[in-house]
Amino acid sequence: MSAPSVSGPHVSHLKDLDYSVVQQCMHCGLCLPTCPTYDTTKLERNSPRGRISLMRAIADGRLEPTRTFADEMYYCLGCLACMTACPAGVNYAELFEHARAEAEQSGVLKSAPRSLIRNFTLRWLFLDLKRLQWIGRTLRFYQRLGLQSFVRHSGVLRLLPQRLRELEAMTPAVQPRFSAEMISAVTPALKPKRYRVAVLTGCAQDLIFSDVNRDTVEVLARNGCEVVTPPAQHCCGSLHAHNGEWELAQQLARKQIDQFPPQDFDAIITNAAGCGSHLKHYAKLLADDPIYHQRAQTWDGKVKDIHEWLMQIGLTPPLAKGQPVQQVTYHEACHLCHGQKITMQPRQILRIIPNLKLIELPESMWCCGSAGIYNLIQPEMATELLDRKLKHIKSTGAETVATGNPGCLLQILNGVRVRNLSLRIVHPITLLAEAYRRADAHF
Ligand code: SF4
Numbered sequence: 001m002s003a004p005s006v007s008g009p010h011v012s013h014l015k016d017l018d019y020s021v022v023q024q025c026m027h028c029g030l031c032l033p034t035c036p037t038y039d040t041t042k043l044e045r046n047s048p049r050g051r052i053s054l055m056r057a058i059a060d061g062r063l064e065p066t067r068t069f070a071d072e073m074y075y076c077l078g079c080l081a082c083m084t085a086c087p088a089g090v091n092y093a094e095l096f097e098h099a100r101a102e103a104e105q106s107g108v109l110k111s112a113p114r115s116l117i118r119n120f121t122l123r124w125l126f127l128d129l130k131r132l133q134w135i136g137r138t139l140r141f142y143q144r145l146g147l148q149s150f151v152r153h154s155g156v157l158r159l160l161p162q163r164l165r166e167l168e169a170m171t172p173a174v175q176p177r178f179s180a181e182m183i184s185a186v187t188p189a190l191k192p193k194r195y196r197v198a199v200l201t202g203c204a205q206d207l208i209f210s211d212v213n214r215d216t217v218e219v220l221a222r223n224g225c226e227v228v229t230p231p232a233q234h235c236c237g238s239l240h241a242h243n244g245e246w247e248l249a250q251q252l253a254r255k256q257i258d259q260f261p262p263q264d265f266d267a268i269i270t271n272a273a274g275c276g277s278h279l280k281h282y283a284k285l286l287a288d289d290p291i292y293h294q295r296a297q298t299w300d301g302k303v304k305d306i307h308e309w310l311m312q313i314g315l316t317p318p319l320a321k322g323q324p325v326q327q328v329t330y331h332e333a334c335h336l337c338h339g340q341k342i343t344m345q346p347r348q349i350l351r352i353i354p355n356l357k358l359i360e361l362p363e364s365m366w367c368c369g370s371a372g373i374y375n376l377i378q379p380e381m382a383t384e385l386l387d388r389k390l391k392h393i394k395s396t397g398a399e400t401v402a403t404g405n406p407g408c409l410l411q412i413l414n415g416v417r418v419r420n421l422s423l424r425i426v427h428p429i430t431l432l433a434e435a436y437r438r439a440d441a442h443f
Pocket residue numbers: 034035036037038046047048051075076077078079080081082083092
């Protein structure tokens with residue numbers, strides 16, 4: 001059987017899925033100790049093996065999608081640790097996306113508030129990033145005028161239900177300037193030009209970590225890349241694919257391919273692990289699209305995570321002059337280490353920075369609980385995972401935590417703020433950009 005068709009509504013996402021993917025699990029259980037939800041509950045249904053059995057039962061027509069099935073798919077973090085552990089090469093990422101799409105298609109989770117939130121976010125806000133930026137600007141105004149701080153100190157938030165108070169406390173600080181206000185549409189290579197690349201500035205990344213986008217472009221330009229960053233970009237659709245909105249994810253993939261024709265670039269760069277893991281699989285997403293499938297195959301080959309690309313082209317080390325001693329530990333974003341199998345390159349980049357001591361983090365590959373919007377929909381499990389992560393971070397004695405994904409940055413930042421810890425949380429590329437600037441200042 002082929003991948004689900006783009007041309008009409010699916011009968012069933014799991015039944016339509018290539019059966020070789022559905023039946024690959026041999027029930028060995030080697031993935032169980034790596035699964036954070038199974039590790040917490042020790043229940044088979046909360047394990048990869050249990051979830052795959054449920055998916056297969058639906059694909060085989062032995063089970064209809066039920067509320068329990070759908071809840072289970074949303075209790076899964078989608079961290080893909082099970083894929084790394086699996087000796088049979090089970091493609092859990094593909095199963096997971098289709099299982100969530102099946103859950104959505106069945107309507108078993110439908111409720112008016114849930115539909116309202118999903119329509120607002122997935123079908124409106126993230127379908128046109130101008131809308132997201134408008135919300136971002138409003139939030140920035142609210143924060144910079146001191147209104148957020150005033151509201152927080154006034155005690156009025158005590159009137160809200162506890163869950164809303166918790167969500168309010170997680171509101172991220174919006175950057176003073178978005179990517180397009182800091183980065184030219186085309187940034188020339190600072191050295192003789194070797195490559196022409198595009199940088200995807202992302203959706204939430206652009207609002208909350210536009211400084212990481214600026215640093216990414218700067219580092220690329222310093223290493224011989226001409227960088228193209230159109231001011232108006234689209235969401236990559238990973239949020240949609242991970243939340244069961246398969247058709248919307250396809251729509252957004254086509255927009256990306258139209259905006260960044262892959263044949264025009266040596267590489268299409270992302271600095272967000274969650275996006276990268278999704279962006280590299282457009283060919284599968286558009287498998288039955290006669291117009292886009294071939295272009296999607298070229299696209300997949302051009303998408304590179306920033307760490308991967310820099311180590312591939314060879315990085316100019318920053319000069320040692322003026323570099324402070326730094327003790328840094330590295331948290332591996334799930335969608336970088338499990339989703340893209342990129343583990344060495346971020347460490348190599350950190351080790352290139354003079355006077356930076358990299359201290360290995362125990363359980364560096366264990367999910368921090370961010371997992372897209374998991375920390376919003378499953379707060380208890382997300383907090384448990386965050387506590388575990390922070391305990392390990394503290395044990396390293398490092399003053400800085402580096403990680404290559406906006407979700408992880410935000411999750412750990414929130415944990416540090418709430419617990420009043422003195423830790424800097426930063427993208428590895430920012431540490432590299434800072435090292436270049438310091439070296440320039442001492443030249
Ligand atoms: S993706 Fe993560 S949470 Fe889900 S089954 Fe695999 S290891 Fe467990």
